[in-house]
Each structure stands twice: as C-alpha cells, then as structure tokens.
Amino acid sequence: MxxxxxxxxxxxxxxxxxxxxxxxxxxxxxxxxxxxxxxxxxxxxxxxxxxxxxxxxxxxxxxxxTLVPEGVHPLRRRLYDANxxxxxxxxxxxxxxxxxxxxxxxxxxxxxxxxxxxxxxxxxxxxxxxxxxxxxxxxxxxxxxxxxxxxxxxxxxxxxxxxxxxxxxxxxxxxxxxxxxxxxxxxxxxxxxxxxxxxxxxxxxxxxxxxxxxxxxxxxxxxxxxxxxxxxxxxxxxxxxxxxxxxxxxxxxxxxxxxxxxxIEKYQPRTGAIHQPPTIHTTFVGPGYAVCSFVPRLVDFHKDAIPCPYPHSSVDCDEIILYLKGNFTSRRGVGPGSISLHPSGVAHGPHPGAYEASIGAVRTDELAVMLDTFLPLLPTPDALSVERHDYHDSWKTT
Ligand SMILES: [Fe+2]
Missing domain, CATH: 2.60.120.10 (Jelly Rolls)
Known part of the structure; x- marks a missing residue:
C-alpha cells in the first residue's frame, strides 16, 4: 500500500x-x-x-x-543452499x-x-x-x-x-x-x-x-x-x-x-559513527517479522569503530539471510544463493578473524536480504535436503 x-x-x-x-x-x-x-x-x-x-x-x-524434527534439533546455526x-x-x-x-x-x-x-x-x-x-x-x-x-x-x-x-x-x-x-x-x-x-x-x-x-x-x-x-x-x-x-x-x-x-538498489542505506543494529536496514514489515536489505554502503566512521556486525544473541528472533552479491566480510563459506538460519537461543556473529579484520574498513559491497521473525522458523524436508551440515562448526577457533 x-x-x-x-x-x-x-x-x-x-x-x-x-x-x-x-x-x-x-x-x-x-x-x-x-x-x-x-x-x-x-x-x-x-x-x-x-x-x-x-x-x-x-x-x-x-x-x-511440514516440520522435520531433525531440521530443528539439535538447536544450531544452519546453512541452506538455495542454488x-x-x-x-x-x-x-x-x-x-x-x-x-x-x-x-x-x-x-x-x-x-x-x-x-x-x-x-x-x-x-x-x-x-x-x-x-x-x-x-x-x-x-x-x-x-x-x-x-x-x-x-x-x-x-x-x-x-x-x-x-x-x-x-x-x-x-x-x-x-x-x-x-x-x-x-x-x-x-x-x-x-x-x-x-x-x-x-x-x-x-x-x-x-x-x-x-x-x-x-x-x-x-x-x-x-x-x-x-x-x-x-x-x-x-x-x-x-x-x-x-x-x-x-x-x-x-x-x-x-x-x-x-x-x-533493492534503490534502498537508501544508513550508516552510524558506530555500528547500527541490522534493523536499521528494515524495508518491509508485517506481524511477526521484518525484511531488511543490506546494500553496498559506507560503513561506520568512528575512529575506533568495528564495522563488522557485533556477535549477538537476539533472544526472541530467528534470522535468515539470503546472500546475493559481494564480499560477505563477516562470514566464510557463504556465497550467492546461501541462506543462513540463526535461531534464537544460539549466539551468532562474524566468523573468527572477521571481527578484527574489519577495523579500518571504509565500505562494504555486500548485497543480501534478511528476514527476522519472532516465532521460530521451522525447516521443511526440502530445507533439510539442501542443508550444509558443517556450518555451525565453522565458528570453531581451535
Ligand atoms: Fe544476526
């Protein structure tokens, strides 16, 4: 409307x-x-x-x-290959x-x-x-x-x-x-x-x-x-x-x-002196969810800013991101067509090394669509069939 x-x-x-x-x-x-x-x-x-x-x-x-129980439990970060x-x-x-x-x-x-x-x-x-x-x-x-x-x-x-x-x-x-x-x-x-x-x-x-x-x-x-x-x-x-x-x-x-x-290219992104929450990129909303557009933009400009998204526990939101184009500085092993699912209850954030490496960055060329929901997102059998099972462990540091 x-x-x-x-x-x-x-x-x-x-x-x-x-x-x-x-x-x-x-x-x-x-x-x-x-x-x-x-x-x-x-x-x-x-x-x-x-x-x-x-x-x-x-x-x-x-x-x-329909729900596949093994698509939900154990509770972990998941990655699907939309391609x-x-x-x-x-x-x-x-x-x-x-x-x-x-x-x-x-x-x-x-x-x-x-x-x-x-x-x-x-x-x-x-x-x-x-x-x-x-x-x-x-x-x-x-x-x-x-x-x-x-x-x-x-x-x-x-x-x-x-x-x-x-x-x-x-x-x-x-x-x-x-x-x-x-x-x-x-x-x-x-x-x-x-x-x-x-x-x-x-x-x-x-x-x-x-x-x-x-x-x-x-x-x-x-x-x-x-x-x-x-x-x-x-x-x-x-x-x-x-x-x-x-x-x-x-x-x-x-x-x-x-x-x-x-x-999506017409979306006017916002940047703060320090890192802003992802909902600053909200594009569409409805009861129980928000859709956000991550488009190429200048990043945070405080002299000590860490432009990479901070690790976070959004305790009542599930989040999916469809990666589309560009260099996703915070994530390894994802590319165009990857869909990450970060369920509430499990912390998520940049991959090891990405947080530190982002300091001093001036811009990002990433393009992605994010969906945050307040109710848990339940995977179907088709999600299970395109899931990559090594994703959760990709945050290991040792
Ligand atoms: Fe997130």
Missing part, C-alpha cells in the same frame, strides 16, 4: 452506475482488507467476477510446509503456481524458493497471505487485474493477498526467487510515513522508487485473451474455479491495493 492509484474508466462516485456507450452496465468489485476497515481497491469488470462454471479440488501448487533448490525446480520446467519449494515456516509466514520457467496456464489468487517476491535472477511480467508489472533482477515484488494474477517469465536468464508468504500482511513500516501516509523525507525510499502496474489490460472494446481458470489457495489447499471467461476484464480501478515492484 503506497498511495492511491486510479487507472482506466471509473465512475465519479463508487457504487454508482458506470455504463459503456450503448448503455451496457459495468460490474463493480470491491476488493477490501481488514474487513471493510482497511485499504481497498474498486475494480470495474466488463462481466461479473462471480460467474464460475465449476469448482473442484485442485492438485496444482506446492505442498503444505540446489532452484536447480531442482528448474529441472522440471513449470509455471510460478507449481515451481515453488517451501523451506521454512511458522504461523506468520512461509519462506519458499521459486523458479518458474513457463508462463502460468491459469490465474492464481493466494488467500493465505501477501506474497513478497525477491528476484535474485531472471525477469518476469506479472499480469493481474491491476494491469502489467515488470519484475527484474534485484526487485522485490509485492503481490497482495487474493489478487488475481499470473506470472509470465521473460526469455533469457532463469528465474531464481525467494518468496515470503506473509499470512497477516506485508507493509511499509508505519514509522516511515507521516500522519497522512506520505513517506517521510527520512525514509529509506520515496514514493518515486516504487513501480506501479500499468493498466488496465481490458478496454470496453476488447477483453484480453487469457486463461479462464483461476486457482485459489486457502489453508494450504488449492481449489480450481472454472470461470466463464478470462478474469482480466477490468477496464478501470482505483484504490490503494495493487502489486508494486521495488528495486
């Missing part, structure tokens, strides 16, 4: 008749959050969105995340609906790997949560009732809960993405906004940094071609709704709920 957008044809007042030349009535759809008390968008469809021919259980999608997971997905080319592996989960969210190679042959609406995508590699177009939105390497893309959409990968580089399915929403932190919702001058991004969808796709004269099948996910089950026609028949909409893209 960035700000209000208005696209295409809409009537002067909500819930009033919008007629096309010839007198045909357009069909409104109120798309609301928080009951009727949260942000909303009003869509104008050429046909009723409610018309479906048939509804059945659907064998598509991904398996519900292995992405390669496994890529070995069976599929669309974004199916090409996903859940890695870690708790009651608030699910962390998945995604590697779609084909365009979705159905539309998808995820009623279990907002989806925050991070494109480590590859590009795709998001087609939705709001229009089209381009996703490029280094982009976060937020797909709101229940938004009807499908992904169309672009030819070329294979897609390697991390997806956070945020069960109770994904937002810009309130403290980045003023009392009317405008992003503050001191926020790490401005309204100009967010890319909105261009749309709508349909016109009064032309309904777009596209699948008439819609897969809806709720409670980790998938249902197939055979609609009477392609649902992208929206000729206008206005509101605050729509997908957007944000390039």
């Amino acid at each position: 960035i700000d209000r957008l208005s696209c295409g044809l809409i009537p002067a007042k909500p819930h009033t008749a919008l007629r096309l030349p010839g007198g045909r009535l357009v069909h409104e759809e109120m798309f609301t959050r928080g009951g009727f008390d949260g942000p909303f968008t009003c869509f104008y469809h050429l046909h009723p969105i409610t018309a479906a021919r048939r509804v059945t259980d659907c064998p598509r999608g991904w398996v519900a995340p 292995q997971g992405w390669a496994a997905l890529a070995s069976r080319p599929r669309g974004a609906l199916d090409a996903r592996l859940p890695l870690l989960f708790n009651r608030d969210l699910v962390v998945l790997l995604a590697s779609p190679a084909l365009e979705d042959d159905v539309f998808f609406a995820n009623n279990d949560g907002d989806e925050l995508w991070y494109f480590a590699r590859g590009s795709a177009t998001l087609q939705s009732v709001c229009g089209t939105l381009e996703a490029n390497p280094g982009d976060y893309v937020l797909v709101p809960r229940s938004l009807i959409h499908r992904w169309v990968p672009r030819e070329g580089e294979p897609i390697e993405a991390l997806v956070i399915e945020a069960r109770r929403g994904c937002h810009i932190p309130d403290n980045f906004r003023n009392q009317i919702g405008q992003l503050l001058p001191g926020a790490p991004y401005s309204h100009r940094d967010f890319v909105r969808p261009s749309g709508p796709i349909a016109t009064p004269e032309e309904t777009p071609e596209g699948p008439a099948s819609l897969v809806i996910k709720r409670g980790d089950r998938f249902s197939l709704h055979e609609l009477e026609r392609c649902p992208l028949d929206v000729i206008g909409w206005d509101g605050f709920v729509y997908p957007f893209a944000f390039a």
Whole structure:
C-alpha cells in the first residue's frame, strides 16, 4: 500500500452506475482488507467476477510446509543452499503456481524458493497471505487485474493477498526467487510515513522508487485473451474455479491495493559513527517479522569503530539471510544463493578473524536480504535436503 492509484474508466462516485456507450452496465468489485476497515481497491469488470462454471479440488501448487524434527534439533546455526533448490525446480520446467519449494515456516509466514520457467496456464489468487517476491535472477511480467508489472533482477515484488494474477517469465536468464508468504500482511513500516501516509523525507525510499502496474489490460472494446481458470489457495489447499471467461476484464480501478515492484538498489542505506543494529536496514514489515536489505554502503566512521556486525544473541528472533552479491566480510563459506538460519537461543556473529579484520574498513559491497521473525522458523524436508551440515562448526577457533 503506497498511495492511491486510479487507472482506466471509473465512475465519479463508487457504487454508482458506470455504463459503456450503448448503455451496457459495468460490474463493480470491491476488493477490501481488514474487513471493510482497511485499504481497498474498486475494480470495474466488463462481466461479473462471480460467474464460475465449476469448482473442484485442485492438485496444482506446492505442498503444505511440514516440520522435520531433525531440521530443528539439535538447536544450531544452519546453512541452506538455495542454488540446489532452484536447480531442482528448474529441472522440471513449470509455471510460478507449481515451481515453488517451501523451506521454512511458522504461523506468520512461509519462506519458499521459486523458479518458474513457463508462463502460468491459469490465474492464481493466494488467500493465505501477501506474497513478497525477491528476484535474485531472471525477469518476469506479472499480469493481474491491476494491469502489467515488470519484475527484474534485484526487485522485490509485492503481490497482495487474493489478487488475481499470473506470472509470465521473460526469455533469457532463469528465474531464481525467494518468496515470503506473509499470512497477516506485508507493509511499509508505519514509522516511515507521516500522519497522512506520505513517506517521510527520512525514509529509506520515496514514493518515486516504487513501480506501479500499468493498466488496465481490458478496454470496453476488447477483453484480453487469457486463461479462464483461476486457482485459489486457502489453508494450504488449492481449489480450481472454472470461470466463464478470462478474469482480466477490468477496464478501470482505483484504490490503494495493487502489486508494486521495488528495486533493492534503490534502498537508501544508513550508516552510524558506530555500528547500527541490522534493523536499521528494515524495508518491509508485517506481524511477526521484518525484511531488511543490506546494500553496498559506507560503513561506520568512528575512529575506533568495528564495522563488522557485533556477535549477538537476539533472544526472541530467528534470522535468515539470503546472500546475493559481494564480499560477505563477516562470514566464510557463504556465497550467492546461501541462506543462513540463526535461531534464537544460539549466539551468532562474524566468523573468527572477521571481527578484527574489519577495523579500518571504509565500505562494504555486500548485497543480501534478511528476514527476522519472532516465532521460530521451522525447516521443511526440502530445507533439510539442501542443508550444509558443517556450518555451525565453522565458528570453531581451535
Ligand atoms: Fe544476526
């Protein structure tokens, strides 16, 4: 939810008749959050969105995340190789609906790997949560009732809960993405906004940094071609709704709920005289978690500053970091595609030698995405299959 957008044809007042030349009535759809008390968008469809021919259980999608006890105990620092997971997905080319592996989960969210190679042959609406995508590699177009939105390497893309959409990968580089399915929403932190919702001058991004969808796709004269099948996910089950026609028949909409893209390189990092906590890099938040962006930046400038992160015990947070680019000065043995999991209850910090070696450093070129959660993150069987078991011991000093 960035700000209000208005696209295409809409009537002067909500819930009033919008007629096309010839007198045909357009069909409104109120798309609301928080009951009727949260942000909303009003869509104008050429046909009723409610018309479906048939509804059945659907064998598509991904398996519900399940816990593997040995993935949690004994409690230790863990490292996963997302490259292995992405390669496994890529070995069976599929669309974004199916090409996903859940890695870690708790009651608030699910962390998945995604590697779609084909365009979705159905539309998808995820009623279990907002989806925050991070494109480590590859590009795709998001087609939705709001229009089209381009996703490029280094982009976060937020797909709101229940938004009807499908992904169309672009030819070329294979897609390697991390997806956070945020069960109770994904937002810009309130403290980045003023009392009317405008992003503050001191926020790490401005309204100009967010890319909105261009749309709508349909016109009064032309309904777009596209699948008439819609897969809806709720409670980790998938249902197939055979609609009477392609649902992208929206000729206008206005509101605050729509997908957007944000390039991580546009994140404005902060540096202190002495080392600041990782949450200084907060980018998105939701109940129970925060997503932070570590981007190239100048480091701490006190004459005696230790720029390397201090060893820490965050006693009520689990933390994962997806390493993307650059030299990760605090860690050995991690590279692009590594995902570290540092559970609460176990101290973590720089690898031996990195702490001392960082003194005098002026800048860092690291690029990484961090997720902090208040509930423990539970590994799935797929996480276990890509785990590197020597990670915890890599802090040994003798
Ligand atoms: Fe940490």
